[in-house]
Amino acid sequence: MINSLFLINPSGEIFLEKHWKSVVSRSVCDYFLEAKEKALEPEDVPPVIHTPHHYLISIYRDKLFFLSVIQTEVPPLFVIEFLHRVAEMIQDYFGECSETVVKDHMVMVYELLEEMLDNGFPLATESNVLKEMIRPPTILRSVVNTLTGTSNVGDTLLTGQLSTIPWRRAGVRYTNNEAYFDVVEEIDAILDQSGTTVFAEIQGVVEACVKLSGMPDLTLSFMNPRLLDDVSFHPCVRYKLWESERVLSFIPPDGNFTLMTYHVNAQNLVAIPVYVKQSISFFECGSDGRLDVTVGPKQTMGKTVEGVMVTVHLPKTILSINLTATQGSYTYDNGTKLLVWDIGKLNPQKLPNLRGSLSLQAGAPKPEENPSLNIDLKIQQLAISGLKVNRLDMFGEKYKPFKGVKYITKAGKFQVRT
């Protein structure tokens, strides 16, 4: 299956390689680097490349390329999904996934990779199992380790791999037993020039942070589970119970995990929390243009809209801009032509506005297309679909856990065409 893994930084330098079968020369990466040269953006590199003797499957994530080498038929998604797990694992262990972090923890990353695959076939990818084998670094532990010479490799023999619930490690103990659930909903939308919705849908995810001792068995129920149209679960969720009773019943992994993702029933009309009034125009004769954008609250269910941000990829022919914002501040990077207007909280009484002039490079023709605006926003304590958690029950353990639910609505891929 997966023969080798190379980690490559944006400038094309290979800084980690791992082979699970016989060694593949790193020159195989040249095919990839060639394709990378051709692509304008890193995202444009084709995920699957066919070379004379190998197949290269790569992902681009956190400004790094994870490139795997395959020799025989294997479902491409299998490899892609695994590569993302590797990235998530690095993120989970070291707090971020970047070149420096990997270089700093080279040995540990290497040990982790060794455990994750055997002969190219995934062996242990559950973070709970991995953490039992190789403990994640903490400042305290690294100090102790340097002084005493002990290591991060768990010296007890792990049992997680043997159990029927591999996602939970045994013998969990906490003094404070807590279970927190974040219901995060994202609005994906495309609005056209006039503000009409071309396409809108709500995607939600329930993130959990469960720190409970022993083997708790949790049941989470919703007030209005009918809203949920399409769901996908963490393997711990008992699917049959969901089918029959629409409750989530599970023995949770220890720590942070994504319990479920869902899609809200397409029949429900999606409330769009903000409207955008915009006009971007370029004058035919002079090398000038005007930009005028106003953002205002629309269907907010009585909550305040926060963290509003407008991102615009301006055309390449723009020379400079001269704008004034009535609220918040804007930044403009002349290299990437990226305009970011950070508004903050929306005040319905006084609508934020950004206006001013754009000047084009001399002689450049008027851009044909106006750039589209990407909107970012956040509404605390509201799930825009109206989804509500009813209750959380715990069985199997005697203590009383502390429970909490938080709702957040965010903008997902929220785009306004101009």
Added chain:
Amino acid sequence: VQNSDVGYFENCRCVVFYEQPPPACAVRSQKRSNCEPMIARGKNASDLFPAVVKNVACKNIEVKKLVYVYLVRYAEEQQDLALLSISTFQRGLKDPNQLIRASALRVLSSIRVTIIVPIMMLAIKEAASDMSPYVRKTAAHAIPKLYSLDPEQKDCLIEVIEKLLADKTTLVAGSVVMAFEEVCPERIDLIHKNYRKLCNLLIDVEEWGQVVIINMLTRYARTQFLNPNMNEDKEEKEKKKTEATAIVKRKPYVMDPDHRLLLRNTKPLLQSRNAAVVMAVAQLYFHLAPKAEVGVIAKALVRLMRSHSEVQYVVLQNVATMSIKRRGMFEPYLKSFYIRSTDPTQIKVLKLEVLTNLANETNISTILREFQTYIKSNDKDFVAATIQAIGRCATNIGEVRDTCLNGLVQLLSNRDELVVAESVVVIKKLLQMQPEQHSDIIKHMAKLTDNIQVPMARASILWLIGEYCEHVPKIAPDVLRKMAKTFTNEEDIVKLQIINLAAKLYLTNSKQTKLLTQYVLNLAKYDQNYDIRDRARFIRQLIVPTDKSGALSKYAKKLFLALKPAPVLESPFKDRDHFQLGSLSHLLNAKAGGYQVLPDWPEAAPDPSVRNVEVKESVRAVETVTKKSKPRIGSSESESEEDDDSESESSESEEEESEEESEEETKKKKKVGNERLENTRTTDIHTHTHSERRNTHILNCDSQPNTIASVQVFDTICKPAWLYMQFLLNPPLPVSVPQTIIPSGNLKTYELLHRITGEGLSVEYCFSRQPFSPDPHMVAVKIQFTNSATSEAKSLHVEDAKLQSGMRIKEFPEIEVLPAGETISVVMGIDFCDSTQAANFQLCTHTRKFFVSIQPPVGELMMPIFMTENEFKKEQGQLMGMNEITEKLTLEEKCQGEHAVVQRVTTAANLSRVPCGSDKECRFAGKTVTSGSLVLVSVVTKEDGAAQLTVNCEKMVIGTMLVKDIHQALTQ
């Protein structure tokens, strides 16, 4: 410093030599790790091989693991030296701990040295019948490794695979199917007997295994079942012939229940968080499900589109293929394929492809409106693709052809040349369908030749004019004139079309163009490109009448101006579904190495009875959760309902229990206490021969009024009390028996059956350390049942013990009724044959059977005997050499002092203390339960917590394991 450390310091010294020295304080921890970064960075560290391999026996787990990594990486280059390490792994294969056995096998099988193939084969065979499913899983992983090292072992390996395929645990299933796919994917016959089991286990297999199993089962189903859509497909074909015969020929289709089983059991996996699993199920449904049911996968696939862009890319490729064959499936999700300006180009193009496939008369207007916005994009490759897409929509849907054409013509005045060029190419294709009505468009395009520079577009215009020169009789010669002027500067493809145009004009309008044509042909004659020279020569011969010109020139006009069929604009994804969807081959549209062709449906279904398995082996028995009374798989609907029932039942019972618990906690404690008392009484009845006196002791305890506290005290002292009796029975002691020999620790209880798997019934066991009176060669195991379900459990008994040779079990008498909320304890005897192999048996209630196993720690395999100091020394003297194992250790702070040492040793092993004159030494004696071999232990303490542990035992295996356990007990 331990021995092993010396080795690794030596090793570190070499390694440090290669890397710059780390800061002083970090030296110790850094050094040992330095080697591996070198591998990770791709540097060659093979010079260090001997020094590193020495450390293979090192005790430090991290060093050990890193040495493994190193070994596996360089063994191929340094075969001889690698062989040195083999014995270590061979020893590991025999280790009592399953994880060590597994990791030894994993490393051994990864060493790519041909010489050890027989050793690997043997190890795999042994591991395949290991007690531990984890070791069996590792064996399955090892199979492809050995196969790639030596393909000649295939036949032997297939035997192992066959054996492992019959395995009933979810842990093994995924790995063995992987091995099957790599070694013998053609042996579909091996699957028959395991098919139903695999279907049923599927949902509990780990996600990566699921993908492999589903893909394999898709192929299997294609060979074994009938096409569920055959009537529809046939109908389609026959519609073209005669409808009457179709009705006669149609046979009623009945789906094989096994086919249904596969579809039903994979469906829940569409909800998996793993994109690969979802895709695997989607392709299974696409290839196997009846038309009406395929729709369920659309929603899940659309969900995946929210994922990372690489996932999107692969999913869209597959959706594109699916949407050609089953367009209706994705129509409701049309808007999910709308394109955002932030999508990467390759995603945009794929989305366009899907949108084009989904276009029909009803939605075309919305789609075209979307396309209009896309045309304005800054991404020119994407715009070009959009124009192509519009062209395809126009050819497929006649109603919008004119609208599209007009739109495209407008694009001809676009400022961007690439857009214009692409439009020209597409318009050319569209015009070919109905050129008569569109001569004005052709005229318009002819004007473009002055401005447009893209060769493909120029060539297209020229071809159009040439082809339809009759519609534009005035313009065509003028265009040729202009082209003749610029001929030498044109690209090859344009030059060819100029020649073409010239030839066609010469044939239709020779008066005006004769000279021009000859001029062009002359230019072409001296062109650098031989294709062009060739073409010029050929055309000249054909069209210009000379004496030498052959018979062909008569037909020149027919040759050039024949009516050409309009090109069919097709999706590049058409017919890609002959590759299994979701595969690499499908994505590349080329067969990848190792791809297994998806077979066509058979005409007649092969015998379905091959999948029948005897009831005893049936899958039902595996699933501990399901009811015994359940009918066998065949009738499908009832089963799923029942599963639901059983799950909900269990959750209900848990709920009630937790409520009760808070209220009745105190009450229960009391109850439990009382029961314990009763248990010991029942056990005592068995043990009466050995400890009559003890009974009186117990009765004394019993008569005390205060219940809870006294009972607990009793429980802890029961074993020492018995020891104490022995002391009393034996002749006078040289030193008084100190109070400290009585371990105060409780007996350690182990879980046999968890409450959740047991559906309310939880079972714990402990080694009571009392002689088992019915058979003195058995170890007494106290088993405690707690029924926390709402209903009573009936007829608890042991059944169907699967034991290693020589092992025996004396079952406890059947418990007829265990009311809800009650606890009961019984004692059973097990003869473990002085090994730590687990005893496996089934624990049965009136409804269920549970597979359970009891694995004894080595310390429980012995019973204490009394000895004097002299006897001890004498016996010890006879058990020297191989039979003596000594280890140095450092006692933990809390463990220094005689009392603590004695307590820890007696907790770890069932031994009695031997009196000793020196207070620096503690001695213990016992004998193994089955064979009665002596076990002597002595711990000599020195200053600063240093100590030496000596174990003398006839049975070396027991000795080794005991040393380890006591060592652990003393140092933790």
